[in-house]
Amino acid sequence: MKELKLMKGNEAIAEAAIRAGADAYFGYPITPQSEVLEYLMAEKPHERTGMVVLQAESEVAAINMVYGGAACGRKVFTSSSSPGISLKQEGISYIAGSELPCLIVNVVRGGPGLGTIQPSQSDYFQATKGGGHGDYRLIVLAPSSVQEMADFVKLGFDLAFKYRNPAMILTDGAIGQMMEKVWLEEQQPRMTEFPEWATTGKKPGKERNIITSLDLDSAMQEKFNLKIQEKYREMEENEVRYETFECDDAEYLLVAYGTSARICQKSVQLAREKGIKVGLLRPQTLFPFPKKKISEMASQVKGILSVEMSAGQMVEDIKLSVEGKVKVGHFGRMGGIIHSAEEIVTALEQKIIGG
Amino acid sequence: MAEQTVNKDIAKEENLVFKKTSVLTDKVMHYCPGCGHGTAHRLIAEVIEEMNIQSECIGITPVGCSVLMYNYLDVDMQEAAHGRAPALATAVKRLMPEKFVFTYQGDGDLAAIGTAETIHAANRGENITIFFINNGIYGMTGGQMAPTTLPNMKSSTSPYGRDVKMMGNPLKMTELVAQLPGTYYVTRQAVHTPKDVRKAKKAIRKAFENQKLERGLSLVEIVSNCNSGWKMTPLQANEWMVENMFPFYPMGDLKVDGEMVK
Amino acid sequence: MAKVKGTIVVDIERCKGCGLCPPACPTNVISLAKEVNAKGFHYAYMANPDECTGCVNCALVCPDAVITVYRKKN
Numbered sequence: 126m127k128e129l130k131l132m133k134g135n136e137a138i139a140e141a142a143i144r145a146g147a148d149a150y151f152g153y154p155i156t157p158q159s160e161v162l163e164y165l166m167a168e169k170p171h172e173r174t175g176m177v178v179l180q181a182e183s184e185v186a187a188i189n190m191v192y193g194g195a196a197c198g199r200k201v202f203t204s205s206s207s208p209g210i211s212l213k214q215e216g217i218s219y220i221a222g223s224e225l226p227c228l229i230v231n232v233v234r235g236g237p238g239l240g241t242i243q244p245s246q247s248d249y250f251q252a253t254k255g256g257g258h259g260d261y262r263l264i265v266l267a268p269s270s271v272q273e274m275a276d277f278v279k280l281g282f283d284l285a286f287k288y289r290n291p292a293m294i295l296t297d298g299a300i301g302q303m304m305e306k307v308w309l310e311e312q313q314p315r316m317t318e319f320p321e322w323a324t325t326g327k328k329p330g331k332e333r334n335i336i337t338s339l340d341l342d343s344a345m346q347e348k349f350n351l352k353i354q355e356k357y358r359e360m361e362e363n364e365v366r367y368e369t370f371e372c373d374d375a376e377y378l379l380v381a382y383g384t385s386a387r388i389c390q391k392s393v394q395l396a397r398e399k400g401i402k403v404g405l406l407r408p409q410t411l412f413p414f415p416k417k418k419i420s421e422m423a424s425q426v427k428g429i430l431s432v433e434m435s436a437g438q439m440v441e442d443i444k445l446s447v448e449g450k451v452k453v454g455h456f457g458r459m460g461g462i463i464h465s466a467e468e469i470v471t472a473l474e475q476k477i478i479g480g
Numbered sequence: 481m482a483e484q485t486v487n488k489d490i491a492k493e494e495n496l497v498f499k500k501t502s503v504l505t506d507k508v509m510h511y512c513p514g515c516g517h518g519t520a521h522r523l524i525a526e527v528i529e530e531m532n533i534q535s536e537c538i539g540i541t542p543v544g545c546s547v548l549m550y551n552y553l554d555v556d557m558q559e560a561a562h563g564r565a566p567a568l569a570t571a572v573k574r575l576m577p578e579k580f581v582f583t584y585q586g587d588g589d590l591a592a593i594g595t596a597e598t599i600h601a602a603n604r605g606e607n608i609t610i611f612f613i614n615n616g617i618y619g620m621t622g623g624q625m626a627p628t629t630l631p632n633m634k635s636s637t638s639p640y641g642r643d644v645k646m647m648g649n650p651l652k653m654t655e656l657v658a659q660l661p662g663t664y665y666v667t668r669q670a671v672h673t674p675k676d677v678r679k680a681k682k683a684i685r686k687a688f689e690n691q692k693l694e695r696g697l698s699l700v701e702i703v704s705n706c707n708s709g710w711k712m713t714p715l716q717a718n719e720w721m722v723e724n725m726f727p728f729y730p731m732g733d734l735k736v737d738g739e740m741v742k
Numbered sequence: 743m744a745k746v747k748g749t750i751v752v753d754i755e756r757c758k759g760c761g762l763c764p765p766a767c768p769t770n771v772i773s774l775a776k777e778v779n780a781k782g783f784h785y786a787y788m789a790n791p792d793e794c795t796g797c798v799n800c801a802l803v804c805p806d807a808v809i810t811v812y813r814k815k816n
Contacts, residue, residue: 324572338559512758517805
């Protein structure tokens, strides 16, 4: 039975994972996402479902535990925040290079370096362009509510297994910490059968399973790379998700995800009160990116403003989608500051309408 | 090609006393002639065969010379990032406690880049087995100084010998790990003589069997040669190992059944 | 003589001629061949086959598992 609860975004991630039948969580504390591990430890999921929860000695160890668990065909996940996600990049690259499913949650805080513990969206490049070494992509989901924090856990696992590829929930400290009501799915059983590629012990009469990202034969390595690129093209074809708000008659378009998208809804309202016909496009998947929809919107509107809590990262993908058809600008605060709805309208007027 | 001088009257199935275990694949190992990795692989494979646990084993390979161990051992295997094998093994064992889970790691992998993963897996008392091959050098990358390189020992990055004032001391990981309450069996072995091979095999068997007891981690260090890295013939390398490595890394058990050996 | 008890079969093409088995043999049965295998290694063979006791020592130290050992049970 579904259940309605008032929860923090971070707690919703943890509860949704238990209910999605996750097999294991491996993590390391870092603000602003430590509630994920705290909630899991308090909930004793090993008693509820048999799920394994372990506090690792570092983010590096945690992601490599995820690697080992994923290689057994299990539903495993980890969470961290920006500096910790940087540490995890080696493991993420190996997981992508070994074609394993898993879920990684990044509750983004401002950087670079130790930066700040306040929310930011400055890890967009890292999340959507690969992050670690090599030509790979993550499936990147961007929730903008506590409800989506919960919903995207199951979606993330499903997509990760469908494509044998790591999925990331890219959220931020604001959504991680805020409390909202959330409908939780009923408990799903944990898997009892595992994919045929999983290293669960060599079956008699069958070939052994080897999980590796190594191939010293360059021709084979190129073939592998072409194969995973094909997988990313399939994701772009089939898995793009977004929402539009007041777009039907829009003459200008805001593009924003996560926390920024919530604020932009207010900005749309304020702008329309001033007589400016503005719409909002909110990507729910940052990879695959809603290129086609943005390209279509570029034929309708006079200008597009990307609103992100960063120096302008997603704006590059918007520009690539628009291909110069209309003016594209960026507005965003940095260092842990969340922009106001009014600031966004002013930026739209100055950078796109007046500029 | 010289004729094999096999005595055909004796070479009959009923007289067979030793053949390559079927848990080793037929692939020719890429190791240099005389390298101890091959013997260590074989012993692990023989124990897996004798314990009849081939279908219950998951092995984790390191980065280094033995990165391709999964080509030679016919069990399910995962290839870890450099030093991270104990982290992978932790997850595998926690998710499948009934399976036999082992890592196989060189000295660079286990004692340098993977120090944290090794120490913490040991300290948590993970019920896994770690095989630690110590030849005092980075073999795969061409003979650079390892954390275990002896004082004054030459390598491509300590060409005038390891100056401990400048380059630090060799790390005795096995002694360190033996101190941790999470370890149940810690031993140091070698595989260069028939007698040592027999002893090492017993240790490997014990280390696997300990997993059934669920009393903590077992670590078997095998002090081995790197004749290419040391720039010696295989026989010279083994002699050098006995004369130089063994005094610093003494053979024998450090901890048995959870108790330190006096 | 006439105490022939054992014999070994070397997988010549897999032998790397590392030379670890001759000194492991207590009865000096094994030598490295003057000839080489397809990979250019001087493979191991029984130079004194009559002395082999089938003790298995050579196979124990062989890093490439190329030696099969037979021993006649009295």
